[in-house]
Amino acid sequence: MSLDKLRAQIDEIDREILRLLNERVRLAAQIGHVKLKEGAEIYVAKREEEVLQKLAAQNQGPLTEQAIRAIYREIMSAAIALEKTTVIAYLGPEATFTHQAALKKFGAMLNYMPLPNITDVFIAVEKGEADYGVIPIENSTEGAVFHSLDMLVESDLKIVAQIFLDIQHNLISRSKLEEITKVYSKDQALGQCRRWLHQNLPNAVCLEAESTARAVEIARDNPGTAAIASSLAAELYGVPIVAPNIQDKADNTTRFLVIGRQPSGPLGEGRDK
Known part of the structure; x- marks a missing residue:
């Protein structure tokens, strides 16, 4: 099948997906109106x-x-x-x-x-x-x-x-690995990457920041400085990832809770695979 025909099929499928998505959202909105009338949680x-x-x-x-x-x-x-x-x-x-x-x-x-x-x-x-x-x-x-x-x-x-959430720590810096003399992050993140830092940056000074995001800001503005943070932080602040996934344990997971004024029945497990 030619490229044009394949693209035409995709265009047709996209139109149908769009129609069905809007229909799904309209039905969800109707459910939402019923919930609001009944005082139920959205x-x-x-x-x-x-x-x-x-x-x-x-x-x-x-x-x-x-x-x-x-x-x-x-x-x-x-x-x-x-x-x-x-x-x-x-x-x-x-x-x-x-x-x-x-x-x-x-x-x-x-x-x-x-x-x-x-x-x-x-x-x-x-x-x-x-x-x-x-x-x-x-x-x-x-x-x-x-x-x-x-x-x-x-x-x-x-x-x-x-x-x-599987925690994947990244070393983020505008400097090359061999130029880094300071590493900023939350104390928990520094602790979770202790072995990697010892092996790869044995002479670097580890310093605590108020958040992993703040650490990336510091790394962005100071040559020779790196941060340990998420890929989301690297993207948001426009700082390159020098070394990905530097956490010492591959199964580094954090559990978070969603809190609200009303219970939502049995917990959604939320353990994404």
């Missing part, structure tokens, strides 16, 4: 996970389950955005791993509110300034995030869902 983690698992089971490829989840995450995000203005508070600033976890759960179409600390995330949700909050709760290497645990005990907010 976002239901259990239902979301059921839909994603069903789609994954029906998928015959060549798209992977991860690809299917990513595509439908954005479809659902667009639908929620049309149903109701939804604000997600998270432990900021932008491009931190908590931001990445929030995007993984809610998609790019909602409104995001970065906040400087975990307490502020709880307060924003309690006051209704945000509909949901995303906070770190546990890392497979570093253990529990005690501030989050303390706030959960003190607050009346409910756990709505959980998110598992």
Whole structure:
């Protein structure tokens, strides 16, 4: 079959996909109106996970389950955005791993509110300034995030869902590896890359930054300086990745919680494969 004919088939399929996407969103909007009338939550983690698992089971490829989840995450995000203005508070600033976890759960179409600390995330949700909050709760290497645990005990907010995020640390710098003399990041990130740093940058000084995103800002503005952060942070601040995936343990996973004013039934597992 010729290239023109193949492209014509793709154009026809795209038109049908677009029609069906809009039909799906219209139906989702109708569901949203019913929920608003009944005072029900727009976002239901259990239902979301059921839909994603069903789609994954029906998928015959060549798209992977991860690809299917990513595509439908954005479809659902667009639908929620049309149903109701939804604000997600998270432990900021932008491009931190908590931001990445929030995007993984809610998609790019909602409104995001970065906040400087975990307490502020709880307060924003309690006051209704945000509909949901995303906070770190546990890392497979570093253990529990005690501030989050303390706030959960003190607050009346409910756990709505959980998110598992594979943490991939990257060395980010405008300088070459051999030119780097300082490395900035959060203390947890520095700890999770300790062995790699010892082997590859034994003479570099490791310094703590208030966030991984702030570390990238410092690396961007100072020659001979690097940051340990996510690929999202590297992209946002326009700083190259010198060495990817430098975490000492391949199975470095952080669990995050979505908190809200109302429970959402059994937790959506959110363990994306």
